[in-house]
Amino acid sequence: MANIEIKNGRVGKGSRCFAIVGPFQSGKTTLLESILLRSGALERVGRVADGSSYGDASAEARAHIMSTEPNVATVSYLGETMTFIDCPGSVEFLRDMRATLPVCDAAIVVCEADERKLPALEVVMKELEEAGIPRILFINKIDAATQRIHDTLSILQPASKTPLLLRQIPIWKDGIAVGYIDLALERAAIYREHAESEVVDIPASDVGREKDARFEMLEKLADYDDKLMEGLISEIEPPRDQVFDEITKDLRAGNLVPVLFGSAERANGVTRLLKTLRHDGPGLAQTLDRLQLEAEGPPLAHVVKTFHTTHGGKISLSRVLRGRFTEGDTVTGSSGGETRIAGLTVMKPGQTQRLAEAVAGDVAAFARLDNIATGESFTTEKTAPEPVISLQAVEPVYAMVIKTKDRKDDVRLTASLAKIAEEDPSYIIETRPDLGEIRLHGQGEMHLRVALEKLASRYQVEVHTSQPKVAYRETIKGQSSARGRHKKQSGGHGQYGDVMIEIAPMPRGEGFVFNDKITGGVVPKQYIPSVETGIKDGLRKGILGFPVVDIAVTLTDGSYHAVDSSDAAFQMAAKIGLQEALPNAQPVLLEPVLAVDIAVPSETIAKASALVSARRGQILGYDARPGWQGWDILQALIPEAEISDMIIELRSATAGVGTFSTKFSHMSELVGKAADVAVAANRGE
DSSP: OBOOOOTTSOOOTTOEEEEEEOSTTSSHHHHHHHHHHHHTSOSSOOOTTTTOOSSSOSHHHHHHTSOSSOEEEEEEETTEEEEEEEOOOSGGGHHHHHHHGGGSSEEEEEEOSOGGGHHHHHHHHHHHHHHTOOEEEEEOOGGGOOSOHHHHHHHHGGGOSSOEEEOEEEEEETTEEEEEEETTTTEEEEEETTEEEEEEOOOGGGHHHHHHHHHHHHHHHHTTOHHHHHHHHTTOOOOHHHHHHHHHHHHHHTSOEEEEEOBTTTTBTHHHHHHHHHHHSOOHHHHHHHTTOOSSSSOEEEEEEEEEETTTEEEEEEEEEESEEETTOEEEETTSOEEEOOOEEEEETTEEEEOSEEETTOEEEEEOOTTOOTTOEEESSSSOOOOSOOOOOOOOOEEEEEEESSGGGHHHHHHHHHHHHHHOTTOEEEEETTTTEEEEEESSHHHHHHHHHHHHHTTOOOEEEEOOOOOOEEEESSOEEEEEEEEEOSSSSOEEEEEEEEEEEOOTTOOEEEEEOOOTTSSOGGGHHHHHHHHHHHTTSOTTSSOBOSEEEEEEEEEOOTTTBOHHHHHHHHHHHHHHHGGGSOEEEEEEEEEEEEEEEGGGHHHHHHHHHHTTOEEEEEEEOTTOTTEEEEEEEEEGGGTTTHHHHHHHHTTTOOEEEEEEEEEEEEOHHHHHHHHHHHHHO
16 A cells, blocks of 8 residues: 655545546556655655656565556645545456545546557446546646547547547647647646646647637537527637536536546646646535435445555555544444554555544545455444445456465465455455365456465465366266175174166256165165265266266165174275276266356457357357447357466457456366366376
């Protein structure tokens, strides 16, 4: 976690909170760095590329040059307190953004004028639209732009259902954007690197462009205001205050998405962005309305992220939505757990500073809320509050088996995994006793790699990893019979059991049936359950080395000894008979097949189809993805053995945004080379 406090050590009442979101590598963390510099919270700017930035301070983020958890910074700007939460851009860490957005007042969407990143931008915009979050689009890297701003807007508009409203146009010089013209203020500015822009007169050569672009802006605003529309029809220039009021109203209502631009790397356009947030951005009152919460009532806060620190223990990053909290307060979480606030802090590099209290609007670190989890709301009342938001579980798409290198670390592994999953609930830990595996599920290769790095660096747990085993089964296609006899004499009472069994295949999915057709008491009734127990034990591992399913076993004959027969003897006899019968009943291997729904941008559907075919999949059909313009759902049946690393190839084929969901469909017969490989691998283990 990264967090910085304003200079007086207090997060002031009425603080506003803004999320910084956008596609991977769009420059979000660099923008945060420039905001901190411009607001005076940092004295010098760092760089993500060389590991000197304030944000992305964790070892994992530094190693991969990407955000792996939110960066949080609270600053004071022109007398206003603003908290910025920079969310990871990779879809593998999407849950952090999803958990943060609802309690933020608005979002800054950072993007580039790059058509290749349009699907990733659409994923972000979709999250914002569904959550109803007001948003500003910040087109980054304007200094590297090579096309007209209106062309850029045309490229970006399909990613947003809400109309984009151009607030600025660039000033070009020798093909490079050297400044901007603010269409609302009707004022021009020339960029200065890492400094506020210089206000200048609108260049004569740009006056015509400015008037045309301003009129387009006013036309879009007029779509939501009849009075403004009447004025435009009558060619009456609206007062500047009316224009700003319309922009503010439409931003907060989600009618329009204002578009600004700049260069985060050079801190160009940052002052205009901050002033826009200060004047036009919504505050806590609008957020409470969106969340359908009353402003008056018991104190209420919501945990957006949990961190487990080496020395400070558990830290719950929370936004206070109502009332005030102080150190020592006993609070109750949504799940009913009670705990005492051990401390309230904000942090900056190299130090932490306590807060006397956290009040409505603040984003603060609450220490050791041990019984309150990420995503819960909490209050000082005894009655558990309803959670402010309810997040759907994120279905995992990638898994690996983890095993400690040193057995003495097994207990620590369990505890460490629990902490990692508490920080990011999109990690899922699954124990498979039938396969002897502990599986860690997540959202992709990088997502799991970060978890492994945390295990090693934070918790000193070294692990081996491997691909999950496939739960193969075997069955029979024919009928067979065999006698199983267990006879042993070794002094005293011996052991004697004798059975005759018949085996036959059952319909797929019917499991195991045991039939008793003994007549004349050749096998006493008290031993018949032992025969069934022995059969079940024998089915645990068939001729091919896997559990046997969908089989009917009938006990038809046998014999016993009045002295030497026993439960154990008949169990062994039954197992022997089964082992004798199975090879003659045409044993065959079964593999699990999954029903898979693959969601991809429509232009990549051919690549997704080829991927399915290459993995022994069967394509069932295509549908438009509900609510997603320009996306499709490919429905297929794919063997589980082919799924393990499919997300890596799918993401590569879809600019990092493709995903899928699975559910078990059926067991299918597996023959040929694939079956030979599976059997050989199992025997090798």
